[in-house]
Amino acid sequence: MNIRTIITGLLLLTALICPALAAKELSGQEILDKSQKLNEADSRAASMEMKLIDKDGEVSKREVRFWSKGEDKRLIKFLSPADVKGVGFLILNADSDDEMMYLYLPAFKKIRRISGSAKSGSFMGSDFSYDEIGSTGYNDDYKAERLDDENGQFKLKLSRKDKSDAEYEQLIMWVSQEAFVPTRVEMYKEKKRSGKAYLELRKVMTAEKITKTGKYWMPFSITMEDVKKGHKTVLTMSNVKVDDDVPDDYFTQRYLQR
Amino acid sequence: MKRDKPILCLCLLLSLGLILSLAAPTLAAASINGEIKLDERAYADGSSNQISWNRAEFKLKVASELSGQAAGYAELKLRTADGPDVSSLADLASKSKVSAYSLELREAYIDIFGFPLSNLDIRAGKQRIAWGTADKLNPTDNLNPYDFTDFLDFGEKIPTNAMKLTGYFDNTTLTLASLPVFTPAAMPSTFDSSINGYINAYLPAGMTLVSSESQLTLPNATLGNSMYALKLARTIWGQDISISYFKGYDSVPNLSNLTLTAVSATQMASALTMTYPEIQVLGYDLAGSFNDIGYWLEVASFTPDQADQTVISPAGTTTTEVGQYTKYTVGWDYTFTYDIYVNQQWMHGFFDERGSTLSDFLITRIEKKVMDDDVLLALNWLAEYNNGVVGNMFGPKVSFYPADATEIELGGFNITGAAGSTLSTWANLDQVYLRFKYSF
Structure with a gap:
């Protein structure tokens, strides 16, 4: 074994150990922040197909086209089924106190302002809420605490911040150590029984087909399961474009009704 | 014809097919x-069970x-x-x-985007130009005429030929619209009988009506009678605000002159003239959200011309003058726990009302989806308050969604109203309905 071999071996060992060491040192909040920052594209555009599967296994489909710019602008256009085709949904200043949501209804040729309370409502009958579609971050609403890693993934406990109006009190999240993408999120709501508060599991989100697109890792298949209803939605993305310079004009009432 | x-x-249909085949590429x-x-x-009066709509x-x-x-x-x-x-x-x-x-x-209609300037869009053709921030009860929405023919879609509008130019300037939108020819509102099937009721109300006691003539005068289709409107909209501090101006004609006919003439000691003849008053409407809209509660306000100040109503009878001549008046709608909506949606609006001035004595209505809609969103339960309640006179209309509804783009709707409505209320005139219209809809 010559000196060259030893140095090469040491370098390889360092390369292997350092990320693991670094990962071990990260706090829960740092992991959460990193998962958002690393995969925060300037803009995204994607076609989404949703398969709604009820407890009897019956499947119905929805199709939308989605655009986002930064973290605060989102536009969704409904493509199918036919009764909602042409409906548009625009969110400006997302996840802030100045959030504005607009719904365009082609049958009425009218744009309606939507109240914030509608955010937690079901998105097209799916298990995703309007708030969850296109939302990329959790750190505005939750503070994170790191738990013991599981299956080579970070495991975090996210507790809702005092001033947040997020729907769930607590999330348990698994984050890929390679891609820093949440692979599973369990969502808990606070319930009370006999005066005692407890957390009830309401929904589980699972991300699959995590692929690097441009500079960013992202899941191409997301399943959201409503544990109480036994209903789930599989969202599959295609025609994904990131940092493709989506024009600002898209996020206006002018484009919403086109 | x-x-x-x-x-x-x-x-x-042949033309459509030809166009589609030629346009195949x-x-x-x-x-x-x-x-x-x-x-x-079907009417739900318990006796006739007559089918009202098929x-x-x-x-x-x-x-x-x-x-x-x-x-x-x-x-x-x-x-x-x-x-x-x-x-x-x-x-x-x-x-x-x-x-x-x-x-x-x-x-x-045809849309031309970014013409003649990149921030301008033109829409030309038969179109619906919907203004106003309130939910279906829009006093500032005066460009298209009302369609009162369907009781369940009361307040619906008829698209008309128009040219609309919309300019986008950062956070501000300016809309100009021109409607060359006036189109009157389509009135309900009960319009004729309500006119007879109006005439009979002026008959002296003991007199009967033996003949009646009516004349309807529409504004001439001239450039001078064309209608136009403009609206300036902007978002300020998170509130969507707009001001608008409309100059045109009221689509609901005004019973401008009723002449009653005695033809014998017990019989009278009537001659009724109906016109469409010219109106100018200054509108103000607001919509916003506070603590996740949506709210809106819509105010329209009407300045009519020749909207007076004159009745000439052997007893003398009476004229009801109709000057400037204001209609408004204010409302809120919120989605409560368990996805219970509540929408409530206060409307001052019914669709066909004019003048200083306008009715007030409280309209409440509660909706809840159940069974994995396959069923929608809804309750509509309209409460009328008209100078101490009250009326109510309840309309429960169940919508089933057995498959994508498919809807079955089962509902009904019950109307009660004290004499003198708007709803009292509909009291015999209680109905149940069943509707199927498939979209493709």
Whole structure:
């Protein structure tokens, strides 16, 4: 074994150990922040197909086209089924106190302002809420605490911040150590029984087909399961474009009704 | 004229087919959608159980955007009549009488985007120009005439020929609209009887009406009588605010002159003149959200011209002057826990009301989806307050969604109203309904 071999071996060992060491040192909040920052594209555009599967296994489909710019602008256009085709949904200043949501209804040729309370409502009958579609971050609403890693993934406990109006009190999240993408999120709501508060599991989100697109890792298949209803939605993305310079004009009432 | 309808319909469908086949190479950018509906209603007065509505409808929507700079849209509505239009033996030999239907070009318009400047869009053709932030009760929405023919869609509007230019300037939108020819409102089937009721109310005691004439005068279709409107909208501190101005004609006829003449000691004749008053409307809209509660306010100040009502009878002449008046709607909505949606609006001034004595209405809608969103439960409640007189209309509804784009709606409404209220005039219209709809 010559000196060259030893140095090469040491370098390889360092390369292997350092990320693991670094990962071990990260706090829960740092992991959460990193998962958002690393995969925060300037803009995204994607076609989404949703398969709604009820407890009897019956499947119905929805199709939308989605655009986002930064973290605060989102536009969704409904493509199918036919009764909602042409409906548009625009969110400006997302996840802030100045959030504005607009719904365009082609049958009425009218744009309606939507109240914030509608955010937690079901998105097209799916298990995703309007708030969850296109939302990329959790750190505005939750503070994170790191738990013991599981299956080579970070495991975090996210507790809702005092001033947040997020729907769930607590999330348990698994984050890929390679891609820093949440692979599973369990969502808990606070319930009370006999005066005692407890957390009830309401929904589980699972991300699959995590692929690097441009500079960013992202899941191409997301399943959201409503544990109480036994209903789930599989969202599959295609025609994904990131940092493709989506024009600002898209996020206006002018484009919403086109 | 009705005999020409099948030919007209055939020509339209053939033309559509021809256009589609010629346009085949470019059809990738065209979409064809539509709806099929069946609407059955019956009076729920407990005695007659008469069917009030029996209509099947086929709607065809064609949209095309061949480039990012222009697009076209057309919507055809083919609808059966409530029943056969047969009143003679000869009518039995006419298919169009036995199986009566109507065809309507609901909308047909062209969009030109970014013309003549990049921040301007033009829409020209038969179109619906919907203004106002309130939910269906929009006093500032005066460009298209009302369609009162369907009681369940009361306050619906009829698209009309218009040119609309919209300019986008950062956070501000300026809309200019011009409607060359006035179109009157389509009135409910009870309009005739309500006119008779109006005339009879002025008959002296013991007198009967033996003849009545009525004259309806529409504004001439001249450039001078064209209607126009403009609206300036902007978002300020998170609130969507707009001001608007409309100059045109009220689409609801005004009973401007009623002359009652005695033809004998116990009999009278009437002559009624109906006109459409010229109006100028200054509108103000606001919509916003506070603590996740949505709210809106819509105020319209009407300045009518020649909206007075004169009644000339042997007892003398009375004139009801109609000056400037204001209508408004204020409302809020919120989605409560368990996805219970509540929408409530206060409306001052009913659709056909004018003048200083306007009624007030509180309209409440509660909705809840159940069974994995396959069923929607809804309750509509309209409460009227009219100078101490009250009325109520309750309308429960259940919508089933057995498959994608498919809806079955079962509902009814019960109307009560003290004498003098608007709702008292509808008190005999209690109905139940069953509707099917499929979209493709």
